Amino acid sequence: MSDMFRLKVAKDSLQAFLTVEEKESDLSLVTEQKIISFLESRGVTFGIQGETVKNITENPELLYNENLIAVGNKPLIGNDGFLKIAITEESDANQEFNYRNVIKIPSVQTGQKIGSIIPPTSGINGKTIFNQELNAVPGKPLKLRMGKNIVEKDGQLYATIDGQLSLTENKINVFPVFEVNGDLDLKTGNITFIGNVVIRGNVPTGYSVHAGGDIKIFGMVEGADLNAGGSIYVSGGIAGSNRGKITAVGDIQASYINQGHVEAGHNIEVKSTILHSFLKAGNQVLCSSGNVIGGCCTAGVSIHTLNLGNEMHSKTEICFNVDLQLLEQEKLLTHQLDQIKTETEKLKIIAEKLTEKYRTTGSLNSQELTLLKRQKITESQLNTQELEVFEQLQEIYRAINKIEQSYLLVNGTIYPNVTITFGKYKRIINSLNKAVKIHMNNKEIVIHSINKSY
Structure with a gap:
């Protein structure tokens, strides 16, 4: 009877489909027990879909098509570790500015608890339809560097001075x-x-203003030089007149930017217009309720705006570029990794020769014993270096591959004479486009309406 059925199993062993082996089979012989026995004979013992089995016994003609008869459990990836801030922002009674509260930086006192490092979770194991355990992938621990005037105790962070909190992507x-x-x-x-x-x-x-932490300005910035080891918050606008430069390791936020040169390691967020400016953000440029007109905006991940370009067809550039420094660093680390592997192979040859001599003669002289001991220490050090370089390369590969996930989102209108670049790929917009998402697909820059599925 078991020859009556055919079983199709997915490559990941998480699904199985049941059909009839021969169209001419006598389907009146199909019973629930015979289906279960057939599945067990093929090793399928977990995730059997009882409702499907029942439907097949009541309607055997269903076997002419594939029936999802067993479903395993995918392993669940654990949650990454994160920093949970324990303090809230304080309002400034003397200021009415409330654009996304960017000017409100929490103040702390000596000994005050700042936050908690929440460890990653281990995830949940899965199981195949053959009742085999699938190990979960644990979450990644938080990579947070302790900065100045912070002490950590049992996963809790405390301030060691009175001051203001400064947060960047991986440092506090x-x-x-x-x-x-x-x-x-x-x-x-x-x-x-x-x-x-x-x-x-x-x-x-x-x-010029140079700060090791954050810079917050309650007025406007003209053609000045601002540099922050943290973030920069400007309650008014930035009117650079193509002079000066504003850079921050973290975020930069302002009401508007006109003829400015602005670079942020993380996000640049602007409430209204970005006009004839040069912007570069490691993560996102956000101008969701305003316009980007003229100049060039570069981002590592995404750019959001209401309108792009204008009716005067001002030349406007959008870029998603791979950081050339990352490419150079990748080249150096790859060369370093090759050197480590070469040295490791040489050490292994030395160890094999000494081991073979000991196996043959039963002894080694003092010089050879010292060499063997030194070889083991050096090999251990090289293995540690190799792991560190490999992890650095993986971080760089992830950063380089971001361009595949990069996109431009325009909720309003893109006007003609807008150039969009993804790495070495370029597309010039010569017609009006409304409400679109633009991204890479198979080495081609494609445009999709955000009102349609894609």
Whole structure:
């Protein structure tokens, strides 16, 4: 009777489909027990779909088509570790600016708990239809570097000074604060400070502010030089007049950017217009409720805007580029990895020769014993180096492969004379497009309506 059925098993052994072996088979002989016995004879004992078995016995003609008869459990990937902040932002009673609360940076006191490092979860094992265990992939632990004035105890983080919290993608600090109660002028001069800088006014053209932590400005920034080891928050706009440069390791947020040069290691977020500016973000450029007109915007992952270009067809460029420094670093690390493997192979040959001599003669002289001992230590060190270089390469590969997931999202209109570049691939937009997502697909830049599935 078992020859009556045919079983098709998925490659991952998580699904099985049942059909009849021969169209001429006598389907009146099909029973629930015979189906179960057939499955067991093929080793299928887990995830048998009882409702499907019942339907087949009641309607045997279903066997002329494939029936999902058994389903295994996929292993569930564990959650990555993360930092849970234990403090809330404090409001500033003297300021009415509330654009996404970007100007509100939490202040902390000595000994105050800042947050908790939540460990990754191990995930949940799966099981094939053959009742075989599938090991879960555990989540990755949080890679967080302890910065200045932070102490960690049993997974809890505490401040060691009074100051303000500064967070970047993989580093946390508490910095002291330097405040200027008004515009930057000849009296205050340029600022270089190890911690956070707060300016309760404007930063005019020609001035510079360098902060080890965050910079927050309650006015506007003109053609000035700003550099932050953390993030930069500007309650007003940035009117650079093609002078000065604003850079931050973390995020940069402003109301608008006009003729500015702005670079952020993570996100650049703008409330309204980005006009004739050069922007570069390691992660995202977000101008979701405003317009990007003229200039060039570059991002590592995505760019979001309402409208792109304008009715005057101002030349506007959007780029998703692979960081050339990453490519150079990949080349150096690959060469280093090859060297380590070559040295390891040489050490293995030495060990094999010495081991063979000991096996043949039963002894080694003192010089050979010292060489063998040194070989084992060096090989262990090289194995550690090889693992470290390999992990660095994997991080670089992940960063380079981001371009495959990069995209441009325009909720309003893309006007003609917009050039979009993904690495070495380029496409010029010569007609109006509305509400679209643009991304790479099989080495081609494609445009999809965000009102349709893709």
